[in-house]
Amino acid sequence: MSNRVNLIIGTINDLPKADKAFDAASCLLVLHFIDDVQEKLELxxxxxxxxxPGAPFVLVSAYGDRDGNELKDRLHVWRSFWLDAGRSPxxxxxxxxxxxxxxxxxxxKQIEGLLQESGFTNxxxxxxxxxxxxxxxxxxxNGLDIECDV
Structure with missing residues (x-):
């Protein structure tokens, strides 16, 4: 596999200039550390x-509406987990x-909207x-596909 995989440690700005596109990508536990929504969209x-085109992309991020009951309920479960595990209040x-x-x-829904606005489908x-x-x-x-009628 080592002749087919090149591990690049860094940010997306550290990738080689695109003379070829990648087959897949992931962004794991990063998006929620970017405060500005426009910066999230740019990433x-x-x-x-x-x-x-068609390449899979996996995103894992914290999510929720800060003012919504659903996130408050999930935070309550999260707190309960740590209290039950023996952590002090x-x-x-x-x-x-x-x-x-x-x-x-x-x-x-906003995360899904950012993905769609970025050009991702499905x-x-x-x-x-x-x-x-x-x-x-x-x-x-990504605009690189060329269609022609024969």
């Missing part, structure tokens, strides 16, 4: 631009206040656990 667009509150509540939550949520969700989608045409 997703950049990923899309590096993919072959003070430590759990610290984890929530200095960690979890500092990340950039977006509602599920956006499907396939994974949910606690505060995180996972989506798989595919790169739509």
């Amino acid at each position: 997703l667009r950049s990923i899309h631009a590096h993919l072959k 003070d430590k759990v509150n610290e984890m929530v206040n200095t960690g979890i509540m500092k990340i950039s939550f977006l509602p599920e 956006v499907t949520k396939f994974f949910v656990t606690g505060l995180f969700g996972g989506w798989i989608c595919h790169a739509g045409s």
Whole structure:
């Protein structure tokens, strides 16, 4: 496999300039650390631009509407998990206040909208656990396809 895979450690800006497109991509536990929605969109667009049309893309991110009951309920379950695991209430509150509540939550529909706006199609949520969700989608045409009538 080593002759077919090239691991690049860094950001999308560290990728070689696109003389070829990638067969697949993933963005795992990154999007919720970007505060600005426009920056999130630019990252997703950049990923899309590096993919072959039809290539799969997997996104896993924290998600939820900060003002909605559903996220509050999931946070309650998350807190209960850590309390049941033996963490002190003070430590759990610290984890929530200095960690979890500092990340950039977006509602599920907004994440799906950003993926679609970035050019991805067939956006499907396939994974949910606690505060995180996972989506798989595919790169739509990136404008490089050439159609001709014969």
